[in-house]
Amino acid sequence: MTVDNPTVKDIFDTMDYGPAPESAASAVAWLERHGRTFDLFIGGAFVRSASEERFDVINPATREVLARVSQAGEQDVDAAVAAARKAFGPWSALSGHARARYLYALARGVQRHSRLFAVLETLDNGKPIRETRDLDLPLVARHFYHHAGWAQLRDTELVGYESVGVCGQIIPWNFPLLMLAWKVAPALAMGNTVVLKPAEFTPLTALLFAELCQEVGLPPGVVNIVTGDGRTGELLVAHPDVDKLAFTGSTEVGKLIREKTAGSGKKLSLELGGKSPFIVFDDADLDSAVEGVVDAIWFNQGQVCCAGSRLLVQEGVAERMTHKLRERMERLRVGSPLDKAVDMGAIVAPVQLEKIARLVEQGKAEGATCYQPSWAVPEEGLFYPPTLFTNAHPASTVAQVEIFGPVIASTTFRTPAEAVELANHTRYGLAASVWTENVNLALDVAPKLKAGVVWINCTNLFDAASGFGGYKESGFGREGGREGLFEYLVPSWEKRQKSEVRSQKSGGRRQATSEGSESTADETLPSFGMPPIDRTPKLYIGGKQVRPDSGYSLPVFDAKGNLVGEVGEGNRKDVRNAVEAARKASGWTKATAHARAQVLYYLGENLAARAPEFAARLSQLTGASRRAAEAEVEAAIERIFFYAAYSDKYDGAVHATPVRNVTLAMLEPLGVVGVVCPDEAPLLSLLSLTLPLIALGNRVVAVPSERYPLLATDLYTVLDTSDVPGGVLNLVTGPRDALTKTLAEHDEVDALWYVGTAEGSALVERASVGNLKRTWVNDGYARDWFDPVQAQGGEYLRRAVQVKNIWVPYGE
16 A cells, blocks of 8 residues: 555555665666667677677566677677687686685675676666676676686696686576676686677676776686677687687576587586575474565566475475465566666566566466466566466476476475475476474485575575576586686696597507517416317396397407407496496495495405406406506506595585575585596406495496406406495496497486597587586597596596585574
8 A cells, every 4th residue: 555645654565565676877877978879899809790690688577678799690600709719728727816806806896896797787687676786796706806716726726637628607697797707707716718708688887897807807718708798609619729618698508509519629608597495394494484485486587597496395394384374475576677675677578578478378388387476577677577376296397397497386295204305306406495393304404406506494495605507407517616727727637638530430549558578378378278168258248147138249369369358238228227227326425435435444354355367357358468467457446446545535615605605515416427447457447447436325326348358257256255235336248339329328327437449528518408417528539547647636536426505594
């Protein structure tokens, strides 16, 4: 109720808000100073696009045109990448302290111009000024400050890593400036140069940031900004001189990028869609939970990848929760984003508003109950009311599809186990929020949720010290925190590799081959009085030796071309069975790190007891001297002990986020991981690739060397006598390319490591698009399996886990 000329008593009685408009004068003056027309930022200067094509940028709250911006074409993207490449050498050669100074200057500049940035962001994006001013801009500055520190410390804290090179970065429209900071700050801190493409709907704050780069004297070419629509993004993705791509956006586009970059050798990180659960247990503070829902789904009009768009409420409090939530919705205010008293602003573009409305109608048609407040949203501009669906079936459209708007779907559960099952019933895995007064329950549920971030009694908390990123089809890679730095680094040994791309028939760089004199059969194998009993090794699945589904075997020859045995020819069904066995071996993941370490120590002990036998087999198959073969076996034993030692020592961290939180960075296994091994050093490479995964709780389906598979089949009995649980390590012999394709396409395989040809690497990256599994490929470059820098250590351990950050507030 609004009263004309209200008295103080009327105001207190009604608690109506008066308008509190923020002046747009500074942002309008900036636009006018540029004639509301903007060029591209390349090589430290603003330049016209080659085509001189432009497009309109609108204010979603009024539908008015704010500016006209250049559409970058092929020549422009080429020029931007060339500028970044030219700047990369001197920028990466700068001392960490020098780069830290630049980042510090950028942070200070953001703070100096924070109001202009905030108002411009609100005009361009439609989000409330309270959010841009009080949340986005402080976080932007925080990211540049935080990464200035990492620039200073890189050479002492991240020894053995180097800059990737030229980074192509594509950011979305929901947090335009904050996403820029998330990507640019770590890239620059680690010594890379950047070509950034902002979203076509919201490019203005990126162009203002380009001016800031000029203001602080950032060297030309270190940051380049090319505006445009999806065509510009495609050009950046396909550019052959881009070393790293970072993309934030929809899962559908992320899959296309994964497919387009397959085999290119580009590093890739994807932060994609979400359908995050907001779980309310019956002991939760419901009033706090209601405010949590407001922040989870109506913050930024629900246009947040990690928005809590699925409300899961325990049955005993579901009715009360719904009643409180509907009451709260009536008091939300939707209106001009420049009004500081407004809770929700405008939807970013007509196409997004149409999508939201269409999906809401589909939800109604599917039988869910829809509630919207009694008041109407402004007719001028692109506005949509907060919307609550109740009785939404877990498989319904509104419970499964990312709407990316102010729409939440509610359903109930009875037990914590059912809550976890419903929460994980989605192809996404970006974030989750858990509300309960029982910290034991919270910390029991949090690790079971398949999400990269879990907030306890809070939601939508972000900080530069804490990594953010998803599981499953929400993408891979992390932004923020120490873990996010590795997206912009590459191991020094990998960077220095200059080996020629391996062909399918070529040998390796270094295996047990040429050291010493050429071996003979008498020298490598014991003499027997009669021929050995024929033995055709089977596959090793679920802790058992099983015959291949195909019914076929493949011959195995020694170094002199003599037939020495046969192995099973695994096929698609065998991979399926192996993956099922690995899935069932979840007890390995739940085992204590100490228990896993003990099993691996026992494995090393038992392999050592049979070292002469394995050395003889290596010498027989590869033609290596006895001494070289013994060296490979000894290296394999040492590698087992290395990862046994790390099993209970490679752990997470507590992040120093600047709020009253304990933010736990929990390292979690990837799940079921496929491993495709090379022919080089067949025993050592097999163990080097599988052990870090197993040590940290993953289960593995491995394809051993196609040329020398008997080293893997001989390992079966060592595994059996070492208490390795069935299903933890499954070995499928057979044609490498066919089995690789099957593993890459399998939706129940969570990640795939491949060392082989360049063509095989491309196949893995392309075929993994289905469930966007994490991949690690060698792009055809050989790896020295005897070199501890290249073949063991932090890079392997880091890639064997994913980071989940759990935010736990404390204090009364």
